[in-house]
Amino acid sequence: MTPSTYTVTGHWIGGETVTGSADTLPVVNPATGQVVAETPAGTAADVDRAVAAARAAFPAWSATTPQHRADVLRRLGAGLAARTEEIAQAITAEMGSPIGMSRTAQVAFPAAVVESIAGLADDFAWTEEIGNSLIVRESIGVVGAITPWNFPLQQIVSKLAPALLAGNTMVFKPSENAPLTARILAETAAEAGVPAGVFNVVYGTGATVGEAISAHPDIDMISFTGSTRAGQRIAAVAAASVKRVALELGGKGANIILDDADLPTAVERGLMMAFSNGGQVCGAWPRMLVPASRQDEAVALAVVAAKQYTVGDPADEATRIGPMASETHRQKVVGYIERGIADGARLVFGGPQRPEGLPVGAYVQPTIFADVDPASAIAQEEIFGPVLTIIPYADEEEAVAIANGTLYGLTSGVFGEPEHALAVARRLRVGQVDVNAGHWNPLAPFGGYKHSGNGREFGQLGLAEFLETKSIQR
Secondary structure, three states: OOOOOOOOOOEEEOOEEEOOOOOEEEEEEOOOOEEEEEEEOOOHHHHHHHHHHHHHHHHHHHOOOHHHHHHHHHHHHHHHHHOHHHHHHHHHHHHOOOHHHHHHHHHHHHHHHHHHHHOOOOOOOOEEEEOOEEEEEEEOOEEEEEOOOOOHHHHHHHHHHHHHHOOOEEEEEOOOOOOHHHHHHHHHHHHHOOOOOOEEEOOOOHHHHHHHHHHOOOOOEEEEEOOHHHHHHHHHHHHHHOOEEEEEOOOOOEEEEOOOOOHHHHHHHHHHHHHHHHHOOOOOOOEEEEEHHHHHHHHHHHHHHHOOOOEOOOOOOOOOEOOOOOHHHHHHHHHHHHHHHHOOOEEEEOOOOOOOOOOOOOOOOOEEEEOOOOOOHHHHOOOOOOEEEEEEEOOHHHHHHHHOOOOEEOEEEEEOOHHHHHHHHOOOOOOEEEEOOOOOOOOOOEOOEEOOEEOOEOHHHHHHOOEEEEEEEO
């Protein structure tokens, strides 16, 4: 392998680089198929060392005031913002996010989350009086965090910021497919004043490092974002030590376009929510539900809008859809496109073939199906790629039934007359609904129903996930 500035020589444990075993894991640029970095292949012994460092750092860190911890977080957020270009380039190289999105959603959003969490310190009910009882909310202990590859910085910051504000310490395993920002985050945290041992990073696979974190008796809580299947395994392994487990898992969001909606706006926004980050978003809306009488109109609008989603080199400023995060994932997405065709859905844009002019790299054509059976595989299973399924419905009752008719319950959207759309939003069994493209709110809780997980991130509820509650009667 050609030497790279991205190569990580060791884990980050106790505030310093710790050399692991001689075995390494390659980091592959999905746009080229070339290895751009290596990280250590962590072991259970590496996890033990990181947990010991986190346990040792816990008493002093948890004894600091929330206001002190908030000040540290604000410095962390500023430090991440100052390294925007470095982080964005690393994310684009490791998982193929278009560079424009890497600078915004992949870096600017995490910095905003850190600031929003820090702002909770003064108003949060750390203690309260209920009758003759003093209710105390205090640090839970050592948190194990495991995150996926689609938003490498966002996913860990969404856990680290509230965990630190709550006074916890952490052992973190980044995805082996997108591990490069973990070291940047660790260094920035140290510069911001996070003491040695409070934040530790162990690189490695889920089968080895993830299992060791989940099972470790000295880890008090697991916070995981990723697939439902992996979440089920983590919960099962963690159950033996009766630790708290917070899971943010898969999704199959529906975008319900009502009869009284502004159809062009609803389709354009819905397509963006299906294709953003190449569709590799747990909170995406890959299902577009439209009145049967307006399906042809919606399809025509979607096809016109899809032509604006340029596929290509993620380092090119003009690119809107880069490669899938790996060749393995590209093959999975293509398999679903082929399945949709075989099952009789009407292909109206894209298809399983490689995008023209891109013979190398994990590229997929953005694809749209119409006349999709809501019970079909492409309408029920999480594809995690730029594939939009347009599903016609006869009436509002059927639309709600279709939207709720999957194992998932993470996000959805509703477009229509505001009060009408709000009434429909209340009927959806999901953790977050956007009405008429409501703006993202970093203080609003985010999480799922059903197989989309449990627990919440962001805002006061997200902070509460990382706290124990004690009742003192007097």
